[in-house]
Each structure stands twice: as structure tokens, then as C-alpha cells.
Amino acid sequence: MGNPWAPSDQSQAPGRQAPEQQPATTPDGGGWPEHAPAPGPHGPGPHAPGPHPVPPPDPAGVARAARTTMWSAAALLVGLLLSGASYPAMLLAPVTALTGFVLAILAVVRAARARARGPVVVLPVVLLLASLGWVVVSAQTLLYVDAARDYQQCRSAALTQQAERTCALQLEDDMEERLRSMLGSRGLPTPRP
Structure with a gap:
């Protein structure tokens, strides 16, 4: 490609195109431009080889x-x-x-x-x-299903706030005990309170 702002080349004959303006041909000299589809078995058209289009979503x-x-x-x-x-x-x-x-x-x-x-x-x-x-x-x-069930029963039977706090402390103790028993059975060090 030449410079589009440069003056035109006067060395070419008046009816002849410059080499960069001539259509590209196939390697066998067939005259088909590179950007045009190659002829298929029934002439040029949709049977041209090349990348297949991506099908649209269903x-x-x-x-x-x-x-x-x-x-x-x-x-x-x-x-x-x-x-x-x-x-x-x-x-x-x-x-x-x-x-x-x-x-x-x-x-x-x-x-x-x-x-x-x-x-x-x-x-x-x-x-x-x-x-x-x-x-x-x-x-x-x-x-912690057992601990949660015991906590629910304890809380439904609690009549005062002190009894509810006792239930919450019991839930924490039950959960820690369950965690210690699981970690101890696997040979892992148990966390200390």
C-alpha cells in the first residue's frame, strides 16, 4: 500500500492499474480474488471451503x-x-x-x-x-444434630433468661465435645478452650 496523501504515480499508462490496485489471483493464476469465495462443485457460492460459521443458540x-x-x-x-x-x-x-x-x-x-x-x-x-x-x-x-435437638428442648422448657443462657452454654459445650471427639478419633491435636 502506498501513501494515500502522496501525489499519484504518473509512470503508469493511463488505462492500467498500479500493482497494488490489481485484484489478487489464486496461486494457480485462475483470476479469482483472494477475498472472493472459491468456486464449489456447482460454481461460486456457499460451498466454498473455509471456516464454518458458528451455529446460533437454540x-x-x-x-x-x-x-x-x-x-x-x-x-x-x-x-x-x-x-x-x-x-x-x-x-x-x-x-x-x-x-x-x-x-x-x-x-x-x-x-x-x-x-x-x-x-x-x-x-x-x-x-x-x-x-x-x-x-x-x-x-x-x-x-451437631444431637446438640441442636437438646438445645431446642432446653430452650422450650426455659422460663427465665438465666435458663436460656444456661441452654446456650450447654450447646457450646456439646459442640466442643463433639469436635474434640471427632478430631481425637482422627489423631489430630484437639483445640484447647
């Missing part, structure tokens, strides 16, 4: 992936809310977290099959990681 598959993502987020939210609930309801927190995890996996698979892009793919992946973490955290509540 709208129905994207909608299914989005619905599954919504259900995964709802299950994760319910699991978060149930983790702070009292004794019998807190047992459902790991179940709903696991449900959210499975639905997030399904949403990722559906988004991939639908060739979705953008938030339809990113959100299920984020939910997958969040629900996996929440499964681990909420499963720890199962370690």
Missing part, C-alpha cells in the same frame, strides 16, 4: 437452561434460609443445597447443549460453585 434450549438456573437459585436460597432455622427444619438445609447443586449442573449442561452465551452460561457456573460450597457448609450442621 432459543428453546436457552429458555430451558434459564428456567433450570432459576430453580437452582431458588433451592440455594431456601437452603440458606433453612440453615438458620430451628432443629427439625435445619435438617433440610443440606438437602436443598444438594438439590441446588444438582440443578446447577443440569443448567450448565443445558446451556452448553443450547450453545448459549453470556449470562446464560456464567450464572449457572456461579451457582454451581456457590451451591457446592453451601453443601459443604450446611452438611456440617448434621454433625
Whole structure:
């Protein structure tokens, strides 16, 4: 390419193009410009070799992936809310977290099959990681089921604030005892209070 602001080259014949302005030809001298599609078996057209276009996303598959993502987020939210609930309801927190995890996996698979892009793919992946973490955290509540049940019974029987504080102290002691027994059974050093 020459300088576009330079004066024109007067050395060329008046009807002839400069070499940089002539259309490029194929290596065999066939005369097809490089940017034009090569002829296919039935002439030039869509049968030209080259990179294949990326197929567009499937709208129905994207909608299914989005619905599954919504259900995964709802299950994760319910699991978060149930983790702070009292004794019998807190047992459902790991179940709903696991449900959210499975639905997030399904949403990722559906988004991939639908060739979705953008938030339809990113959100299920984020939910997958969040629900996996929440499964681990909420499963720890199962370690203290007995202590939580005893605390709930003690608190329902408590009539004064002093009795409620005693129940809370008993819960802490029970949880520490459970932790010591688990760490001691694995040969790990137990924390000292």
C-alpha cells in the first residue's frame, strides 16, 4: 500500500492499474480474488471451503437452561434460609443445597447443549460453585444434630433468661465435645478452650 496523501504515480499508462490496485489471483493464476469465495462443485457460492460459521443458540434450549438456573437459585436460597432455622427444619438445609447443586449442573449442561452465551452460561457456573460450597457448609450442621435437638428442648422448657443462657452454654459445650471427639478419633491435636 502506498501513501494515500502522496501525489499519484504518473509512470503508469493511463488505462492500467498500479500493482497494488490489481485484484489478487489464486496461486494457480485462475483470476479469482483472494477475498472472493472459491468456486464449489456447482460454481461460486456457499460451498466454498473455509471456516464454518458458528451455529446460533437454540432459543428453546436457552429458555430451558434459564428456567433450570432459576430453580437452582431458588433451592440455594431456601437452603440458606433453612440453615438458620430451628432443629427439625435445619435438617433440610443440606438437602436443598444438594438439590441446588444438582440443578446447577443440569443448567450448565443445558446451556452448553443450547450453545448459549453470556449470562446464560456464567450464572449457572456461579451457582454451581456457590451451591457446592453451601453443601459443604450446611452438611456440617448434621454433625451437631444431637446438640441442636437438646438445645431446642432446653430452650422450650426455659422460663427465665438465666435458663436460656444456661441452654446456650450447654450447646457450646456439646459442640466442643463433639469436635474434640471427632478430631481425637482422627489423631489430630484437639483445640484447647
